Every structure is written in structure tokens, then in C-alpha cells.
Amino acid sequence: MKKIAIYPGSFDPMTNGHLDMIKRGLRMFDELIVLIAYNPHKSFLFSVDERIDLVKRVINGLDGVTVDSYSGLLVDYAKKAGATALLRGLRAVSDFEYEFQMALINRRLNRDVETVFLMTSVRWFYTSSKLIKEAASLGGSVKGLVPDLVLEKLQEKFNNR
Numbered sequence: 001m002k003k004i005a006i007y008p009g010s011f012d013p014m015t016n017g018h019l020d021m022i023k024r025g026l027r028m029f030d031e032l033i034v035l036i037a038y039n040p041h042k043s044f045l046f047s048v049d050e051r052i053d054l055v056k057r058v059i060n061g062l063d064g065v066t067v068d069s070y071s072g073l074l075v076d077y078a079k080k081a082g083a084t085a086l087l088r089g090l091r092a093v094s095d096f097e098y099e100f101q102m103a104l105i106n107r108r109l110n111r112d113v114e115t116v117f118l119m120t121s122v123r124w125f126y127t128s129s130k131l132i133k134e135a136a137s138l139g140g141s142v143k144g145l146v147p148d149l150v151l152e153k154l155q156e157k158f159n160n161r
Contacts, residue, residue, distance in 0.1 A: 002030040002031055002082075003028075003029045003030045003031070003084065003085070004029060004030065004031045004032075004033065004081060004082055004083040004084065004085075005025060005028070005029040005031070005032050005033070005083055005084075005085040005086065005087045005116065006032075006033045006035050006074070006077065006078055006081065006083045006085070006086050006087065007021060007022060007025055007032055007033065007034050007035065007086075007087040007088075008035040008036075008037060008074055008086065008088075009034075009035075009036070009037060010036070010037045010042075010044065010051075010129065011034070011036050011037075011051050011054075011055055011129070012044045012045055012046050012051060012129050012133070013045065013046060013051070013054065013129055013132065013133070013146060013150045013153070013154060014051070014054055014055050014058055014129075014146065014147065014150055015124070015127050015128075015129060015132060015145060015146050015150075016123075016124060016127065016144070016145055016146060016147060017089070017120055017121070017124030017127045017128075018089075019058060019059070019147060020120075020121050020123075020124055021087065021089045021118060021120070022034060022059060022062065022065060023062070024118060024121075025087045025118070026062065026063075026064050026065065028087075028116070029064075029085065029087075030064060031064050031065075031066070032064060032065050032066075032087065033065075033066050033067075033068055033081055033083065034055055034059070034065060034066070034067045034068075035068055035069065035070055035074070035077065036048060036051050036052055036055065036067065036068070036069040036070075037069070037070075037071075038069045038070060038071040039071065040071070045133055045154075045157060046153070046157075048069050050153070051069075052067055052068075052069060054149065054150055054153060055067045057149055058147045058149055058150065073109065074086065074106060075106050075109045075110035075113050076110075078110065078113045079110060079112070079113075083113065084112060084113060084114065085113065085114050085115070085116050086103075086106065086113060086114070086115045086116065087116050087118065088102075088103070088115055088116070088117050088118070089117075089118055089119075089120050090117050090118070090119055090120060091120045091124075091125055091126075091128070092125075096117075099115075099117065102115070103115035103117075124145075127145050132145055132146060132154075133154075136154045136155070136157075136158055137158050139158075142154065
């Protein structure tokens with residue numbers, strides 16, 4: 001039986017930290033679904049379609065990874081996809097508190113889905129999509145923190161504002 005995990009997030013934008021988690025997740029699971037959050041009540045820099053396209057293009061060539069989006073309960077999507085694990089990255093203690101609460105509610109909603117936490121690689125410890133967007137919007141260089149394609153798209157977004 002295939003071990004399928006879901007790596008959920010906004011990926012707005014995708015970072016090299018996200019890519020690192022995907023590659024590490026593939027060592028543990030046969031299949032990894034990168035699930036892009038869709039929440040009509042939040043504002044994002046990139047649309048869902050843009051985020052799907054960017055992630056697909058960045059992971060092109062990685063076997064075992066698919067990309068999708070979903071706006072309902074994560075555990076409902078997991079059941080439909082046949083996934084038994086949710087992959088989450090932890091950077092700091094502040095991440096843990098939120099992630100721990102999410103893991104507990106997901107466990108309550110569906111006991112067949114486990115949450116697997118991976119510590120972020122030291123290299124990407126301080127990297128977050130929010131900080132990258134903020135730095136890029138103010139003209140700071142985020143080269144090396146995001147895949148080159150994402151860097152290009154960030155520059156386009158902020159140069160067009």
C-alpha cells in the first residue's frame with residue numbers, strides 16, 4: 001500500500017524552505033500532494049492558479065509529487081486522496097503551538113490521518129513567505145531564498161504595482 005502524505009500551505013510564494021520540505025518528505029512517503037490553500041476570505045499576492053502553476057513548474061521532474069488546491073477541511077481532502085499523513089514544517093516554538101493545535105483538531109476529526117512534523121533545515125529556519133513578500137515589496141533582494149522562477153514572478157508583481 002502506498003504511503004501518501006499531504007503537504008498543505010498557502011505557498012504565497014513558494015520558498016526554498018518549502019522545496020526542501022517537499023524533497024525530504026519524498027524520502028518518507030511514496031507520494032506527496034502539495035495542497036495549496038484556497039481561502040476566499042484571505043488576500044494573497046498570487047492567485048490560486050498562479051500558485052499552482054508556480055509550484056508545478058518548480059517541482060517539475062520530482063517523481064511522486066502532485067499539486068492541487070482545496071478550500072474545505074484538510075482531513076476531508078486527505079480521506080478522498082487516500083492520504084494517511086499530513087506533513088508540516090516547524091521553524092520555532094511559536095510554530096509548534098499553532099501546529100500542535102491544528103494536529104489535535106485534525107486528529108479529532110479523522111483518527112486515520114496522522115500529522116508528521118519535520119524541523120526546518122537550519123538554512124531555511126528564518127524564511128517565511130510573509131517575510132519574503134515584505135522584503136521583496138520594499139525592494140530587498142530575496143535571491144537564494146526562493147526558486148529563481150518565483151523570484152522572477154515576485155519582481156514582476158512588485159514592479160507592476
